[in-house]
Amino acid sequence: MATFIGMPAFPEASARAVGDAQLRHNLRKATHTIRARRAAVVAEQPDWAGLRAAGAAIKDRTLRHLDVYLERLESAVTAAGGHVHWAEDAAEADRIVVDLVRATGETEVVKVKSMATQEIDLNAALAAAGIRAYETDLAELIVQLGDDLPSHILVPAIHRNRAEIREIFSGRMASWGRPAPEGLTDDPRALAEAARLHLRERFLRAKVGISGANFAVAETGTLVVLESEGNGRMCVTLPETLISVVGIEKIVPTWRDLEVFLQLLPRSSTGERMNPYTSMWTGATEGQEFHLVLVDNGRTSVLADRVGRQALRCIRCSACLNVCPVYERAGGHAYGSVYPGPIGAILTPQLRGLTGPLEESLPYASTLCGACYDVCPVAINIPEVLLDLRAKVVAGDHRAERLAMGAARRVLDHPKWLALAQRSVGRLRRWTPRHLPGPLSAWSDTREVPVPPRESFRDWWARRAGEEGGR
Amino acid sequence: MRVALFVTCVNDTIFPGTGRATVRLLERLGCTVDFPMEQTCCGQMHFNTGYRDDARALARRLISAFDGYDAIVVPSGSCAAMVREWYPSLGVTPPAGVHELSEFLVDVLGVTDVGAYFPHTVTYHPTCHSLRALKVGSRPLDLLSQVRGLTLVPLGGAEECCGFGGTFALKNPAVSAAMCADKVRGVLDTGAEVLCAADNSCLMHIGGSLIRQRAGVRVLHLAQILASTEED
Numbered sequence A: 001m002a003t004f005i006g007m008p009a010f011p012e013a014s015a016r017a018v019g020d021a022q023l024r025h026n027l028r029k030a031t032h033t034i035r036a037r038r039a040a041v042v043a044e045q046p047d048w049a050g051l052r053a054a055g056a057a058i059k060d061r062t063l064r065h066l067d068v069y070l071e072r073l074e075s076a077v078t079a080a081g082g083h084v085h086w087a088e089d090a091a092e093a094d095r096i097v098v099d100l101v102r103a104t105g106e107t108e109v110v111k112v113k114s115m116a117t118q119e120i121d122l123n124a125a126l127a128a129a130g131i132r133a134y135e136t137d138l139a140e141l142i143v144q145l146g147d148d149l150p151s152h153i154l155v156p157a158i159h160r161n162r163a164e165i166r167e168i169f170s171g172r173m174a175s176w177g178r179p180a181p182e183g184l185t186d187d188p189r190a191l192a193e194a195a196r197l198h199l200r201e202r203f204l205r206a207k208v209g210i211s212g213a214n215f216a217v218a219e220t221g222t223l224v225v226l227e228s229e230g231n232g233r234m235c236v237t238l239p240e241t242l243i244s245v246v247g248i249e250k251i252v253p254t255w256r257d258l259e260v261f262l263q264l265l266p267r268s269s270t271g272e273r274m275n276p277y278t279s280m281w282t283g284a285t286e287g288q289e290f291h292l293v294l295v296d297n298g299r300t301s302v303l304a305d306r307v308g309r310q311a312l313r314c315i316r317c318s319a320c321l322n323v324c325p326v327y328e329r330a331g332g333h334a335y336g337s338v339y340p341g342p343i344g345a346i347l348t349p350q351l352r353g354l355t356g357p358l359e360e361s362l363p364y365a366s367t368l369c370g371a372c373y374d375v376c377p378v379a380i381n382i383p384e385v386l387l388d389l390r391a392k393v394v395a396g397d398h399r400a401e402r403l404a405m406g407a408a409r410r411v412l413d414h415p416k417w418l419a420l421a422q423r424s425v426g427r428l429r430r431w432t433p434r435h436l437p438g439p440l441s442a443w444s445d446t447r448e449v450p451v452p453p454r455e456s457f458r459d460w461w462a463r464r465a466g467e468e469g470g471r
Numbered sequence B: 001m002r003v004a005l006f007v008t009c010v011n012d013t014i015f016p017g018t019g020r021a022t023v024r025l026l027e028r029l030g031c032t033v034d035f036p037m038e039q040t041c042c043g044q045m046h047f048n049t050g051y052r053d054d055a056r057a058l059a060r061r062l063i064s065a066f067d068g069y070d071a072i073v074v075p076s077g078s079c080a081a082m083v084r085e086w087y088p089s090l091g092v093t094p095p096a097g098v099h100e101l102s103e104f105l106v107d108v109l110g111v112t113d114v115g116a117y118f119p120h121t122v123t124y125h126p127t128c129h130s131l132r133a134l135k136v137g138s139r140p141l142d143l144l145s146q147v148r149g150l151t152l153v154p155l156g157g158a159e160e161c162c163g164f165g166g167t168f169a170l171k172n173p174a175v176s177a178a179m180c181a182d183k184v185r186g187v188l189d190t191g192a193e194v195l196c197a198a199d200n201s202c203l204m205h206i207g208g209s210l211i212r213q214r215a216g217v218r219v220l221h222l223a224q225i226l227a228s229t230e231e232d
Ligand code: SF4
Pocket: A268, A313, A314, A315, A316, A317, A318, A319, A320, A321, A343, A372, A375, A376, A377, A378, A379, A380
């Protein structure tokens, strides 16, 4: 099974993606299309700024009193006949879900697209326990059949074009169930129909469904999933047992709060005024069983960080990915987690800690252009969090860079030294190399090195003042 | 009106022509320009790379160098944004009256026609920090559109980052170059002779690539176009 474990640091992984012309083309086309759609439906909303501020405020208030709302959610779910489980980390969450599935005696489950189950690598844990998890979201299906990794929050197979999808369906569907029809073309409708027939069999067989949730309403214990295809609704209604794996930050206190997000999310995400399917369920209905697994997995430590905690407002709309010029060229896999793009760059290093070269490289995977902050429906100041994380990265051991930065600061902190340095580069201007040494070669590989001027501005100013004074 | 020029370390050291043009322009518009010699750098490179103590020392130096001025003009969107938007997160109160050049001209002096003459076809790249951090909006375009002889052509995908990002260009060279390539393609598609922006660091990046490609397009800071007259 494909995994994000052991991914190289961002600069290496993204360099590979940059070289892949097909991937670049796929990503550019997809992100620009959805970007334009989002811009249009946001522009038509007369009070988007107000909605956005409300969304941020509700999330902040909820996070401040998270303990209270979580307990409220737990008692509401329990009162409605559901069971609530608490998981401190990924391993515990996996163990709980595996045990719940085992207790049913089943060896197959159907899954609704869910970021939380991806985050805890649930499918691998289930597989290790002899349980086969069937993804039912179209894009997740493509990823699963291709033994691939997701590269986008909303469209996990965004890196694939339809010719590739046709190949994956024709080659792999048979080993997972109903084979693809003979002579399948890469017409989008034909591909969707092949997926529909394949999935229909999975749904009708399944006794256990696993989902995530976009929101959990504390006051009534209601879980909410927004989707486009209707597969999610089949998963949460057909099976006898439903297990929902939800991050603890997905909570909203009341239905009135939920209303704000039901406006923010579809417009930011798919660029629709409203998504086709919104499924809501409260506890268990007669003859069915419902389990809610609430996952921390690093979230409480993010919550403790004054600057970084705003990342927990995220509603996983993926608007920041779609506008990010770095994501567009680097692709999702380079971010080494299920959370790619700008949100991944601030979430992954916080959830996992600055524990390795990948995590330490992510805060630098941005030009700080600010496009992500502009579109974020809950106003997460992603550049601010990136900068804060960078300060934490350099607080570790980075001797060479620290020495260079320290030297630069000492020169810049003394106008006289700066003037001296300027004069010496000015004198050597004839020998400006076309190719710079060491880490600076990254500049001169693709760009010309500017030739320093004969005279710095400050020397010109001093000379001019002298000449005027002499007149 | 008496104004202090914060020329920025990049302009001071590598692009003094932008500083001279700013002085010339402001003096032509009736300002008395001061250049406090104690100024150096706003600290942005250190801050953006994570070296906050170094950045704070440079921020304090800037504050004391410009003590006593009511108006500080900065011919760089990203340095103006550093001072105004980010100093508070270093625990440093930004001085009042910090204006990026186009803001100063339009908002403080109240002019869009600065009496410039520049008979060339120009396209304008709104650099990210001018656009999204300072929100200078259409000010640079309003100024350019009043320049006599100048033909302004719109840049496709103008609002997309050029890929410079300070040390980003060194830490993620592949992505940076890919972004730059797309920006350069956009510039060439306009058919303009000159690419203009209000930030020389971005222009150094895009311009460095244009020269490497022998593309035949010049880059010029906004101040240099606005300072040009018939006499040049
Ligand atoms: S950070 Fe904001 S824009 Fe990005 S996915 Fe989360 S909510 Fe959406």
